[in-house]
Amino acid sequence: MTAAATAPPLWTADEAVRATGGRAAGRWRAGGVSIDSRSLRPGDLFVALRGPRFDGHAFVAEALAAGAAAAVVDHAPAGVDTARLLVVTDTDAALWALGRFARSRATGVRVVGVTGSVGKTGTKEMLALACARLGPTHATQGNLNNHWGVPLTLARMPADTRFAVIEMGMNHAGEIGPLSRLARPDVAVITAIAPAHIEALGSESAIAAAKAEIFEGLAPGGTAVLPRDSRHFRRLRAAARAAGAGRTVGFGAHIEADARLLDVALDPGDARVFMIADDATLSYRLGADGRHWAINSLAVVAVVKALGADPARVLAAFAAVAAPRGRGQRRVVARAGGSVTLIDESYNANPAAVDAAVATLALTRPGPGGRRVAVLGDMLELGDAAPMLHAGLAAPLERHGIDLVFTAGPLMAHLQAALPAGRRGGHAASAAALAPVVTAALRPGDVIMVKGSLGSRMAVVVQAILAPADADGADDETAA
Secondary structure, three states: OOHHHHOOOOEEHHHHHHHHOOEEOOOOEEOEEEOOOOOOOOOEEEEOOEOOOOEHHHHHHHHHHOOOOEEEEOOOOOOOOHHHEEEOOOHHHHHHHHHHHHHHHOOOOEEEEEEOOOOHHHHHHHHHHHHHOOOOEEEOOOOOOOOOHHHHHHHOOOOOOOEEEEEOOOOOOOOHHHHHHHHOOOEEEEOOOOOOOHHHHOOHHHHHHHHHHHHHHOOOOOEEEEEOOOOOHHHHHHHHHHOOOOEEEEEEOOOOOOEEEEEEEEEOOEEEEEEEEOOEEEEEEEOOOOHHHHHHHHHHHHHHHHOOOOHHHOHHHHHHOOOOOOOOEEEEEEEOOEEEEEEEEOOOOOHHHHHHHHHHHHOOOOOOOOOEEEEEEOOOOOHHHHHHHHHOOHHHHHHOOOOEEEEEOOOHHHHHHHOOHHHEEEEEOOHHHHHHHHHHHOOOOOEEEEEOOHHHOOHHHHHHHHOOOOOOOOOOOOOO
């Protein structure tokens, strides 16, 4: 028999009943948990969630036919095998109950919670690689960081997990607190505070307060790892201490940072980082370029120390770091007469993230006859300050010497107007309308960076540049 065949189940019917208080007629065993019938794997426990535009109960029969071990429902849909159902009062509450139970039964686990306006997903990936060098590690998949994603991630956690890395996101105040109280992190990381979601929160100070909710679930005496370069550092440190943190650790280039960047050598596709952690100097290769990646790797070193491990044990893991699709992934794309280098930053954007992406673009040397080209879509959820913040991007683009700038969307029109005529590549009302303009303007040797908020759909431009190369669709998991 294979190891997979002999491994204990993630959930038995009896355990799921104890966790949720539901009723189960059968004696099924599940090897995973799913909230999406489209990505479900045979043997999963399917949770039929109800959302504003869908009802997972409509997919229960499909999920069971696809091999789900059982389904969590609030009523028995017609025509399904009731022996493969766990009937509960509320499926959303049941998912949280599964996550809570899984967190409690993993008695030897050390949990790291990660949030921040920018950099949280990349930092989570680096943490997962580093912790895997220390023991069995479980981490958030993709961007499952919301009120469904966090309990789902915990519900999927095996009981023998040693380290768990849980990403927590938000759009409004009051969202991270419940997630943190569910995950109960031993170490809480805030990567950065920037004007993302400022439309809903009103100010950067309010954003800092919302991110500081991660301390609500911090274990007594736990460690808070905070961005020392941020002007909100002292406020975050005070919030962590008030919540019972035993230690606060600052990371960054600031002279008072506990995990401090001394130097970084950036090359396309990787970086060499030289840092000091308390009194020890460390150097390592990082498999992603960009100063922001180097800064966030310092947070990973700080977390490893907070977990009681020697950072030297995990340094080799940094070489395996790779920028995910939409978050800095690089592709060389063949074109007539040569090739262009594409930096795909299309997943999301805010002013701080665009500034970092532009800095990375500036460090990338074009080929013979090539240019540095930025293609930018609207940054959303910035409120009344949006026109000013978009126009303000002209300064970093000028400072970093970007040769040509294309823009899409009504907000980016303010940037296009603020640019000197020689840098204006073109503007369109939407990403779809801009895509053919960009592809027609590219020439061999160009380095092109595409970035915008997810709602601005800049992935359309990425796909147009990649065509006819493989341009797979997004793989994010959603409930259905």
